[in-house]
Amino acid sequence: MNFEYTEEHLAVRDAAREFAQAELLPGVIERDTEAKFPTEQIKKMGELGFMGMMVDPKYNGGGMDTVSYVLAMEEISKIDASASVSMSVNNSLVCWGLEKYGNEEQKEKYLKPLASGEIIGAFCLSEPEAGSDATSQKTEAVLDGDHYILNGTKNWITNGNTASVYLVIAQTDPAKGHKGISAFIVEKGLDGFIVGKKEDKLGIRGSDTHSLMFTDVKVPVANRIGEEGFGFTFAMETLNGGRIGIAAQALGIASGAYELALAYSKERKAFGKTISQHQAIQFKLADMATSIEAARLLVYKSAILKDQGKDYSYASAMAKLYASQVAMDVTVEAVQVHGGYGYVKEYHVERLMRDAKITQIYEGTSEIQKIVISRAILR
Numbered sequence: 001m002n003f004e005y006t007e008e009h010l011a012v013r014d015a016a017r018e019f020a021q022a023e024l025l026p027g028v029i030e031r032d033t034e035a036k037f038p039t040e041q042i043k044k045m046g047e048l049g050f051m052g053m054m055v056d057p058k059y060n061g062g063g064m065d066t067v068s069y070v071l072a073m074e075e076i077s078k079i080d081a082s083a084s085v086s087m088s089v090n091n092s093l094v095c096w097g098l099e100k101y102g103n104e105e106q107k108e109k110y111l112k113p114l115a116s117g118e119i120i121g122a123f124c125l126s127e128p129e130a131g132s133d134a135t136s137q138k139t140e141a142v143l144d145g146d147h148y149i150l151n152g153t154k155n156w157i158t159n160g161n162t163a164s165v166y167l168v169i170a171q172t173d174p175a176k177g178h179k180g181i182s183a184f185i186v187e188k189g190l191d192g193f194i195v196g197k198k199e200d201k202l203g204i205r206g207s208d209t210h211s212l213m214f215t216d217v218k219v220p221v222a223n224r225i226g227e228e229g230f231g232f233t234f235a236m237e238t239l240n241g242g243r244i245g246i247a248a249q250a251l252g253i254a255s256g257a258y259e260l261a262l263a264y265s266k267e268r269k270a271f272g273k274t275i276s277q278h279q280a281i282q283f284k285l286a287d288m289a290t291s292i293e294a295a296r297l298l299v300y301k302s303a304i305l306k307d308q309g310k311d312y313s314y315a316s317a318m319a320k321l322y323a324s325q326v327a328m329d330v331t332v333e334a335v336q337v338h339g340g341y342g343y344v345k346e347y348h349v350e351r352l353m354r355d356a357k358i359t360q361i362y363e364g365t366s367e368i369q370k371i372v373i374s375r376a377i378l379r
Contacts (some may be wrong), residue, residue: 002304005071012053012068019048024080027346031082031206035198037162038083038206046082049190050076051090054096055099055115059107062115066303070248077252078259081355082206084252085362086120088245089158094121094167097238098185101225110165110185122163123237123242124154124186124212131155134169134235135178141170141219147176148184148224149194150217156362160210161195164188168214171233181231185223192217203354228285240313242363244306247299247319250327250359254295257327257334257352258288264338264347275337288330295323314376321358322368328355 005013023041031038053069055061062068071093077084098111113119124368130136139152150170155167167184173180186193196211225234262285265276275281298319305312331353335342342349360366 016072020076020079028080035205037208040234049116052095052115055095060116065307070303073248074252077249078256082204084249085207090120092242092245093123096241119164120159121165122157122159124166124168126156128264135172139170141172146221147218150214150219154212162208169235172228178232179229182228183225183231183234184219191216201357210279243316243320244302246363247323250323251295253352253356254292254327254330257331261334261337284333291326295326317372324359327359332354
């Protein structure tokens with residue numbers, strides 16, 4: 001593996017860092033408190049090319065590699081994980097899925113505005129009784145002439161209300177089990193498509209998370225992605241890339257908390273010297289830095305394998321599993337380093353600790369990642 005960044009990589013990283021500091025940091029505490037979606041900030045991210053980074057330029061994308069995307073995700077996530085999860089879903093799940101498996105008509109109509117950030121998308125797999133168990137889809141799409149009639153409910157949908165385009169996984173032939181699952185592009189505003197209330201969450205509170213209800217929604221056959229029965233494969237392949245984005249988000253949350261703890265340790269004094277001079281704090285910082293670096297190597301390995309066109313499912317599962325645990329461990333320790341100040345919003349680390357938890361849950365829980373990894377090593 002080549003651990004040297006290219007000039008393009010460094011330029012992307014620096015641009016993301018500058019944007020995060022200038023545009024995301026102001027107001028991030030208020031957005032978290034009020035559970036307010038970062039509408040203007042997401043719009044600017046689209047204008048800067050952060051919402052379709054890996055998409056071919058002919059479809060209005062940035063044409064960048066996965067390493068560039070990971071670098072940008074880390075910097076954005078250091079400051080605002082609610083913004084970075086929208087970026088992750090739009091890049092890793094929606095744009096990637098459409099570019100990889102959509103036809104030319106679908107790419108022209110939907111991928112171009114998604115990649116440019118003109119609109120954003122949502123990926124709709126989870127259901128009330130089918131979260132990590134994607135084979136147990138209850139949402140059904142029944143063919144009726146040149147349309148499918150879509151009925152069902154989707155839960156925990158990121159960009160649930162702000163999206164314009166939704167990739168929906170549904171059963172088209174329940175008798176075939178996972179081979180009877182298909183994928184559809186559903187536009188917002190169709191009759192029978194209702195967005196439920198926004199979830200009041202522990203972390204990533206600015207993220208737009210909703211349930212979606214479909215009642216006799218007419219979806220054109222032209223909006224099916226691939227053939228009937230391709231939906232399960234589509235979902236699993238798309239989630240493999242999604243894990244890289246979430247691993248990068250976890251890495252960013254951990255890095256942001258560590259940087260705050262490090263800076264605070266050099267300012268705060270106790271017993272006549274800065275707390276960074278106390279061995280107890282030094283050991284915490286050493287552990288935090290080491291675990292972050294290990295997580296970074298796993299994340300970048302999965303990104304490089306993806307860019308090389310190699311199988312990265314095993315590596316992305318490892319990266320997400322480990323980076324999400326690091327995010328939890330480091331943010332908890334960052335609060336501890338700050339002492340009582342770490343428990344108040346003003347110092348940011350309590351928010352990062354709350355944001356970290358979701359990285360162990362979405363794109364498949366930590367237990368699901370262990371299943372993916374164990375199957376690979378026992379194969």
